[in-house]
Structure formats: C-alpha cells, structure tokens
Amino acid sequence: xxxxxxxxxxxxxxxxxxxxxxxxxxxxxxxxxxxxxxxxxxxxxxxxxxxxxxxxxxxxxxxxxxxxxxxxxxxxxxxxxxxxxxxxxxxxxxxxxxxxxxxxxxxxxxxxxxxxxxxxxxxxxxxxxxxxxxxxxxxxxxxxxxxxxxxxxxxxxxxxxxxxxxxxxxxxxxxxxxxxxxxxxxxxxxxxxxxxxxxxxxxxxxxxxxxxxxxxxxxxxxxxxxxxxxxxxxxxxxxxxxxxxxxxxxxxxxxxxxxxxxxxx
Amino acid sequence: xxxxxxxxxxxxxxxxxxxxxxxxxxxxxxxxxxxxxxxxxxxxxxxxxxxxxxxxxxxxxxxxxxxxxxxxxxxxxxxxxxxxxxxxxxxxxxxxxxxxxxxxxxxxxxxxxxxxxxxxxxxxxxxxxxxxxxxxxxxxxxxxxxxxxxxxxxxxxxxxxxxxxxxxxxxxxxxxxxxxxxxxxxxxxxxxxxxxxxxxxxxxxxxxxxxxxxxxxxxxxxxxxxxxxxxxxxxxxxxx
Numbered sequence: 207x208x209x210x211x212x213x214x215x216x217x218x219x220x221x222x223x224x225x226x227x228x229x230x231x232x233x234x235x236x237x238x239x240x241x242x243x244x245x246x247x248x249x250x251x252x253x254x255x256x257x258x259x260x261x262x263x264x265x266x267x268x269x270x271x272x273x274x275x276x277x278x279x280x281x282x283x284x285x286x287x288x289x290x291x292x293x294x295x296x297x298x299x300x301x302x303x304x305x306x307x308x309x310x311x312x313x314x315x316x317x318x319x320x321x322x323x324x325x326x327x328x329x330x331x332x333x334x335x336x337x338x339x340x341x342x343x344x345x346x347x348x349x350x351x352x353x354x355x356x357x358x359x360x361x362x363x364x365x366x367x368x369x370x371x372x373x374x375x376x377x378x379x380x381x382x383x384x385x386x387x388x389x390x391x392x393x394x395x396x397x398x399x400x401x402x403x404x405x406x407x408x409x410x411x412x413x414x415x416x417x418x419x420x421x422x423x424x425x426x427x428x429x430x431x432x433x434x435x436x437x438x439x440x441x442x443x444x445x446x447x448x449x450x451x452x453x454x455x456x457x458x459x460x461x462x463x464x465x466x467x468x469x470x471x
Numbered sequence: 472x473x474x475x476x477x478x479x480x481x482x483x484x485x486x487x488x489x490x491x492x493x494x495x496x497x498x499x500x501x502x503x504x505x506x507x508x509x510x511x512x513x514x515x516x517x518x519x520x521x522x523x524x525x526x527x528x529x530x531x532x533x534x535x536x537x538x539x540x541x542x543x544x545x546x547x548x549x550x551x552x553x554x555x556x557x558x559x560x561x562x563x564x565x566x567x568x569x570x571x572x573x574x575x576x577x578x579x580x581x582x583x584x585x586x587x588x589x590x591x592x593x594x595x596x597x598x599x600x601x602x603x604x605x606x607x608x609x610x611x612x613x614x615x616x617x618x619x620x621x622x623x624x625x626x627x628x629x630x631x632x633x634x635x636x637x638x639x640x641x642x643x644x645x646x647x648x649x650x651x652x653x654x655x656x657x658x659x660x661x662x663x664x665x666x667x668x669x670x671x672x673x674x675x676x677x678x679x680x681x682x683x684x685x686x687x688x689x690x691x692x693x694x695x696x697x698x699x700x701x702x703x704x705x706x707x708x709x710x711x
Binding site: 226228232235240243253254255257380382385390393401403406 | 474475477478481482484485488489490491492493496497501502622624625626628629632633635636641642646647648
C-alpha cells in the first residue's frame, strides 16, 4: 500500500506549493541568492589571496559546489525533520505513530520544499564551471566519482540530519543544537578542511563525516595529496561512508523513537 | 539558551577559521585585519547578531495577516514607538545574555584586540545601541509590508538570507572591492553590524561612523512612521 501512498502525498505537497506562484517564485529566488551569497564570500576572499589552505579559487569552488548540491538534495528530503521538535512538543508525533506507515518516511514526505531546487540549481551551475576550470585527468572512474559524490554527500547530510534531530526526543529545544550540526556542516564542508583548527576538524570532519562530502572526493578528482596526510584512496570511500552513516542514523532513529513517550494531552 | 549559544559558537568558529586562513595566506594582514582583529571582529559580530536581533520573528506581520493587529492599533500609543521601546528593553537583557558571552569567549580563548583608548568602550555601546534601533527599523519595515503583500514571508526570507553579507557579518566589508565597499557604505546595512565593530576596532573615524548611523536611524524610523500612517488607512475593521 505504502508505495502508492507516498507518490500521492508528495504530489499533493508539490501541487500545493505551486498554487501560489508569486510566493513560490520569491522563495525560489531567495534560495538561489542564499547559495550565491556563499559564492560571493569565496570570491571576496580570493580577491585578497591566491590560495586558501593551499587550494586555488577554482578548487575551493569545486568543494563548495559539491557541498552545496549535496546539502540542497538532503534539505529537500530531510530538512522537514526541523519540524520534529514541534511535532513532539505539541503531541502530533503520536498521530504519525498511529498511522500504518513508517514514521521517518512520513516526516520526509510531509513537506518536500520545492524551492530548495533553487539551491541545487545554482550549486550545479558552479560545479559545471569548476569542473571545466580545474585540471582533472579524466578517466571513466573519475566521471563515476563526480556523479556519485553529490549523491553520497546528500546521504551523509541526511544521516547527520536524522541523528541530530533525534536529540530532540530528549531535549525539547533541541532544534538549535541540530542546526549547529546540519547547517554548520554545510558551511564547514564548503572549504578545504585543513583551514580549521584541530578540535573543530575532528568533530565536523570525522565524527560528523563532513570531510567525505566534498573535501576527499575533490582531492581524488584533482589527484592532489592530502595536506593532512591521509592516503589517496580515501577520496573514493565516500559512498561507503554514506552507507555507514545511513546505517548508524537508522539505528539511532529507532532507538530514539522507541524511547519516545507521549506528552499526553 | 544553551543550544542557541552552542550554535552561535560553532558558526563563529567556522567563520573565524576561514577568515583567519585568508589573513594568514595574505601574510598576516588584509585591510587592517590581522589575526587579533579578525578574532575580535568575529566574536563581536556573533554577539551583535543577537543584540541587534538581525533576524526577527515576523510576529507583527503574522498579526497583520490574522487581523490581530487591530488590537495593537486600538491602544492609545504610537505602535512604532511602543514596539521600539519593547525592542530596546529586549536589548538590555540581550546585552548580558547575547552580546557579552561570545565576546568574553573570544577574549579568553583567542588573541583579542582591546581598544587602545578606554573611551572606545562607551562609544561602542552607543554605536551598538544605534545599530539596534536601525535593526528594529528595518525589521519593522519588512513586517509592515504585510499590510500590502498580506503574505510577506518571501520578503522576510529575502532579508534573512541577504542581511548577513550586506551588514558585514559573514566577511568584513573592508575585504570587498572598492566599488562594492562604496555601494554598501552608501546603504544603511553596514550600520547594523560593521559600524559598531569598526568603532571597537578603531577602524575609520568614530565621529563619522556615529553620524552615519544616526542619520540612518532617523531616516529609517521616519520611513517606518510614514509607512505606518499609510498602512493604517487601509485597515478595515469588520464587526466587533
């Protein structure tokens, strides 16, 4: 039954957003702009310097574009989890539990925000620019890596989102905590990770596997040595890391839902 | 509270790392920003963000949409003045809970550029307070647009994504190319964040900065006043 319901739910959400065309257009443009502002920051910094952490402007743009596209896709599907604290506080989470469907997919389909496509569009635009301007020794494997990187990145971000929002089952105002990790890791992964201080890098690059969204795949594509000393094959492991992150997220989510107690009414 | 502070610190650390990396790559200084000035800039910025309340909650606009605003307009007060008084009161509390903590955090953990002249401290507070008034004025205008747009969430979102860059939160305005710098300083936006930070760091002329802020505070409050007058004429109360 479920396979028939989800397309219908998603379709209804999409139609409802397209009903107010002007409002949708403004939202869409805001998202394109939001992504462009991050681009402007990179361009402003590179108007002052030639390299950041040993990476040229176009190389940083490649990382920024991978991160932006992956985050946009993750936001499209997992961004709705930001509403979880409201569901829990108001008790409407009980309604989700009562329905004969899995809870996580229900939340993910509850509000597919099409305007996020604005973010993805501008990121893909920058990606095309960067890929044609950085020196890459193309091979079939590298083409596959280029296609897989944003997908793996989106899975990693989504997993981060699920784990971070699971905190909300224990902390009522957990949303801001979660934002530090979700939106924070988007900001983090847009730059080469060797610019960050060691503690920040440990948390945001390896505990939260942000380094595998854009940094290591970009190194592999560019054929560059990691200034932090990890071997070259690490750049090819992002899909594995994504699968692992998704597995961990699934376990954490189940654990969290099992410990949910309704607030009563 | 704690959650908000964590987020604030995480974003501060991220911004700090990136700008510091650029400053280091430029042999220790970009446009009067060395490492200590960069640290100071970032942590004052993270504090001012909550003090001037760059991103509001769009509450007035929601009241316009729902019609509850009629109750606000009934009351024997000037709506803009009353809300401004409320916001300044909020600022008094935010001074201790939002502005001071990130600044102290920056002072304790990183090289910090303290003002050479102690008179800079009260001047910084004055500048930050004017910034709060301008921030209120801009938010008031954005919310007031709901009288014409009914659904102002597009404009509200637009302000939320744009303000960080325009006000000098994400990257110091001094880093921009000259034409962009001139354009920004001709607008009210740097008055919200960059101006108080410049007063603290001793970048530019203090008197000029304060006059620039005072001009925009007066201008934006005046525009808000007239916009409110126009908006009230559109209000129709149906029934009781």
